Amino acid sequence: MINKLVKFMLIAVMLSNTFLLDAITPTPDQIEQFKNLPPAQQKLLAKQLGINLDDLNLTGSPQKLPDVPPVVTPRKLNSQQAVDDIYNLKQNENLGNEEKALLPFGYDLFAGEPTSFTPVTEIPIPAEYVVGPGDEIIIQLFGKENETLNLLVNRNGKIQFPNLGPISVSGLTFDDVRNLLKKRIKNQMIGVDSSISLGELRSMRVFVLGEAYKPGSYEVSSLSTITNVLFVSGGIKEIGSLRNIQLKRKGKLIENFDLYDLLLKGDTSNDKRLLPGDVVFIPSATRKIAVKGEVTRPAIYEFKKGEKIKDLLQMFGGLKSSANVKSVQLNRINKQHVREVFTLNLNDPTDLKIKLKNGDELEIGAISDYVNQTVKLTGAATRDGLYRWHEGMKVSDIIRNLNTDVLKITDLGYSIIVREINHQHDIKVIQFSLAKALENKQDEKFNPTLNSHDELILFSNLQTTRKNGIKQKIAEGEITDQAFARNKHIDETITFDKDDFSREALLHSVLDKLQRQRSVGAPYQVTTLAGEVKFPGDYPLPTNSKISDLILAGGGLKDSAYALSAEVTRTYTKKSEHVSIRHINIDLDGAFKHLAKDDLVLQSRDVVTVRIKPEWNEVSTVEIKGEVLFPGKYVIQRGETLSQLIKRAGGVTDLAYLKGAVFLRTELKQKEVNLLREMQQKLKAEIAAESIGGGSSNIVASKKNNALTLVDEIDSTQALGRLVIDLPKIINDPQQHDLILKNGDALVIPPNSQTISVIGQVQQPTSHIFNRNIDVTKYIRMSGGITEQADDDRIYVIKANGAVMMPSDNRWFSSNKSKLEAGDTIIVPLDTAYSRPLQLWTSVTQIIYQSAVAIATITRI
Template identity: 40%
Template sequence: MNLHFSALIKTITLAAALVTATLTATATMAVTPSAAQIQQFKNLPPAQQQALAKQYGINLSDLGISNTLPQPSFEQSYNANLQASTGPEIPEANSPAHASTTLDQALLNEPALQPFGYDLFDNNPLGLAPAADIPIPDNYVMGPGDNLVVQLYGKENGSYALTINREGDIQFPEIGPISIAGLSFTEAKKLLQQTVEQQMIGVRISTTMGSLRSIRVFILGDARNPGSYTVSSLATMTNALLLSGGVETIGSLRNIQLKRQGKIVTTLDLYDLLLHGDTSKDARLLPGDVIFIPPVGKTVGVEGEVRRPALYELKNETTAQQAIQLAGGFLPTAYPQASRIERINQLGSRTILDVNLEQSQGLQTRLRDADVLQVFSVLETVEDVVMVEGHIKRPGGFAFKTGQRFTDIVRSVHDLLPNPDLNAALIIREQQPTRQITTLLFSPAKAFAQPTSDANPKLQARDKLVFFNYQDNRTELLADTVKQLNLQANNLQRRQVTTINGSVRFPGIYPLTVGMNAQDLITLAGGLSDRAYSIEAEITRYQFSDSQQQSIMHLTVDLTQPAATALIAEDYLRIKHMPNWVGTETVTIEGEVAFPGTYTIQRGETLSQVIKRAGGLNEYAFVNAAVFTREQLRINEASRLKELEAKLEADIANSNIEAQNSNEKTALEDAEQLLDKLQNSKATGRMVIDLAQIMAQPDISDVILKNGDKLTVPRYRQAVTVIGEVQFATSHIYAKDLNVEDYIASSGNTTQKADEDRIYIVKANGSVFLPSSSSWFSHNKNNGVEPGDTIVVPYDSDRMKPLPFWSTVSQIFYQIALGAAAVNSF
């Protein structure tokens, strides 16, 4: 036994000592490890630690060892080699060297083939030990440790379990030792029968096999977990290999050697087992046998349209045909005529050989080590087919037949989905041999009506029929076609597309069909819309002179005869709107009018005119409190509110940092409450109007209406409302002899937070007046307070010195709140 083999045995013994539980009868025996043995195990290389731990079920973390192996960086080593071998010059994009580099990169990016057969060992090996209850073969050789069950009957009866001792004997009762080691099971039964019949007259014997002995074998070479293993005496080479975890991918599956006393007894080719189910070479093991796994031999890869693409180890196979047989043969989708072999030549560079695997010469092509045989598939494209898509019940492919027409595919309008466009459908046709596309426009309605005429177009192989409806945007359906037409353009052929815009159903970019005119484009775009100016249109046309100068022309199209105007590539057709066209616009009149409701208006119509159409104001109308709202004002007001909210929120955040005394903190709490109310409020878009003056002098004060305007005329109200910093905000019955101070006093007077110098009045019509500054108020005993007015006592802004927007925000909030209340009160 050499030193290397002795070291291996010590390593295996050490690993066995680290196992903490006894495994099954087919596993290695376990002992308790010492501290020295654990330290010795730690001194092993990481890869060997991992392999032994996997074999014996050791958790390396329990020993304070990392479970992660250091992985070499393939990318770093590859880049280093690449830099070392690369010259100073970089090949140009169009040079052969650049093409070769691109090809090499493509080869590197291809998914790697997996070696064939090695996944056989991925399952749990303990479940693959020989069964204990199978019949014993007649040629089974008896040895120490085997157990025989002997049944005596006749003159004497008895049953005995006899074990062969180390000398090879069994101790037979009343007879003595009988040597049976080295005999086959059949020979041992005959020997026992003869001995009993001779020495025990009148007694007969029945012999069966009891428990079997365990034997120790070695698995060496390129095994996943090389070492010594205790296995059943019935174990074969595959049982032992599965128990050890199998073969490394660098090891051979086709030349696994069984050595006995230094000589090769047999070799096992696992391909026979994997591909043919042949176990004839799966020899049974004897004590001391060595299973040796040499390095893998020559390999070739077979990929593409074969049943088992993989890397295969060659044994007697030398040709492409034999490699295909290893891979299970061709798939039905294979195209063997277009196959190739990637090969590393004598100079160390990759080359490609084209082979036809439907010919004998191609099948007999001899393969070399590291060749990769690629079998390509048939083309994805279908030749003799007509495709149908869009607004149709059964889209997809239809078989093409020579002389076929449109109605042979779509037999009637019932084949289309509901609400189809029967005036326009497209044929997208490939031109051979370039396979560039052209488009043709036809009318399905005419084709159905005249099936034998040219209106029912004849089809060609690979035509595509596209159908439309009047709901979906058809430019989206044609986007890929337009894109392909754009890609076909070059300096000799402009983009075969045209654009239509304006008053058509579906404006956009469309293919320029063969012989297209203005009427065709309008039809393809769904036709004119209801507001189209159907007398004339305009074409913008781009032209290029022989000197490569571009010019733009504007042509007038007579829409009474649009078919007379032919279109060319990149024409832009604009369909005008009818002059003074206005869509349906409405306003709403609510409240105290004779006939409230929604009224359509025309451009320039005024508020007083619509009120007159609504029957005029009734006797209950409170004209001074009319509320007029406009959508655009509401949008602007909402935007302004967002800005003020953001500024106030920022001021509050800054002031929270600077607030020191309790008064400042209280003021900030009030500001936060106002901000919360402001965030929950909604803009109304109210515009202040003097409805009484509008009705009295419409020529001077009337309002020109817009779509969506709304007028609410409330019933007469006698209340005057007091809100803000008063003890009790409420409404009071209007009295002519009461002024602002009286109403505030009736609300409990102002609070300590009130700003008495800035008290203001929000009039019923939404306007704001300050009693202290308005000269109009100075001539009125009641300070200008009228029915429907609201007196606002604001918060003292001096308490909010850190908040510059306080006054503005609070005033806007009150106005919004009052406007919303006025609108919602009817």
């Protein structure tokens, strides 16, 4: 006892002096000496020296790593990345939404990009956990003593319990350790109870080898299992096996882990906990099969030796309801290394017992879209779609009530039944009236009996045709209404809105089928209705259809139709195979009365034309503005003239400037639009040519900028459709100079003008008070003179009536003073030789100036 006391005092003196010298930073030797002291003496000495025992790591256990979870960022599999790249490329090339390639099953579960190898410790600890060196045991004492102890298991497998001494815990389960400590505390520390848990757990080093994404050595938690280290290592390469993951310990195989048990069944019973030094080895996959088609999970699957088709069914999750189980294709490489195809029936137990082979491909196709015993309702119906067919079914069995079963826009006078007539899916068409079908339910003539797979098509009484991709051509006048009515062939694909129930939309597929089935001996069963009917166009030709039926199909006659007669154009093929055409005039009234001589039975390619009434004209309106007594819009009759319109408007006022009148015509406006668009395209082409050509880069850039500015000006130029007229002559001598009006014409008569304008390449474009004694040169001088870029040889004048007066020689200004009048505009153009500008500039700028002058006149009203 005396020796121990002396030893303690000597160590205390030595440590105290050393600690003071080292600023309370003990060396490893000092710590070792300190460890040899009993716990009570360690605590006393630490208190004297002001040292925290927790900072000295007295147990000699391995240093703990910070408790930071490993970071594993998601990654794409190589095959997934390749598929996405190809898919995105196809999407960019507008190749459509094609089915993606098959991916290997299961590899994406663990696919990650590990960025930290720190072990995870925040995991619930099972009672069977085996305690070992490096684990921390937390003991909370309460009762007579209240204290929390954090004790580490040292290399010897013991914990240093104050007042109780060292206790061996290594190799015991956590449950056993807890019971042991509770018992010791209860027996040796009277009046003290305890709560015991595990704190920080020891880490251990294991190996992940083989076809791991990042093979190597990993420091993981002592609670880690096979799946934990697979995740930490980034997963498995696509050439690795998911079904034969091997756990090896000291060179011996401990477990073969099949990841499919986890993926398909949620079974983790073989996901063994690892020990220090364990090796998780991932061999290469040697047996794979591709499964595609109508299955729940199409993918590439790995299979084990001896597995069969029935085992594969469990892997891909079963079949879709649309799968054709009686005709499954198995593609297999035979012994001669040639592919063979076998047809399997998955309802046949014999086929289910077929063993799988590496490289097999199993494709489960879909059942046919063919639906038996049905009738299809299409078009302007409340409930379109498929209806169950039964023997003796009629139209009235599907459309029972005109108030509830059809739309308000449904045409009750014209509907058709499309019926397949043979195995080649050739069709014929039956025409009927929906209103008469419901009025005469017992009459087969009006209420036709339906066959299985008939299609019943109801049309709207509106012609709302939509053709995507050709709107621009319509706007530019390349495709006319007549071309639409005749279903003119165009290069673009025609698509229709799903709610478009017009004849054009719903008959398109029917006419297409009739076109495809035409042949020698089977003529094209289509007729054409043209002229003054509501819906002109091509129509399918029903058996024994007559002229009255075709006109009914076209919605009936317009009010403009000449109802006394019509013309049938019929094509004949002679015995010599020569084709001739004959025109037949028929009495429309007789046709509507179903007289045989007039209501002719139609033939293939007949064209029925309903003429317009003689002298018929839709209401035409014109507008007159400005200096007339009664400006406004007027309805005109065919052949009415401009002078007559002015008289109807009360004549011109005393302030009217007749020479400056602006006359606008709609058809000319469209021509101007087309001309401006054409010039804009040509100008862009010249810009490109100038950019490619040689010359100073500064000059080219300057010319290009000027030209681009001109292109923008064309965009902002308003096309008016101005027609140059001499209004004084029209009023004074209408017999010689009068103008016949057209629908949409407009006349603007401005008030008297006292100014003349100078614009273009002058220093100060402006307007001046008109003076008969001042010539063009002086007006230009009054505007500051011409600029450096001006072309003084091509100065011209836009007269008040819109006419352009060009120079005849260099002295034309001074010798023709009288030609200048109030309201005129002097234009000083850009020199076409200045910096070699584009050739179109002169023409384009002249059009822009003319438009600007006309707009200025109109805005004065």
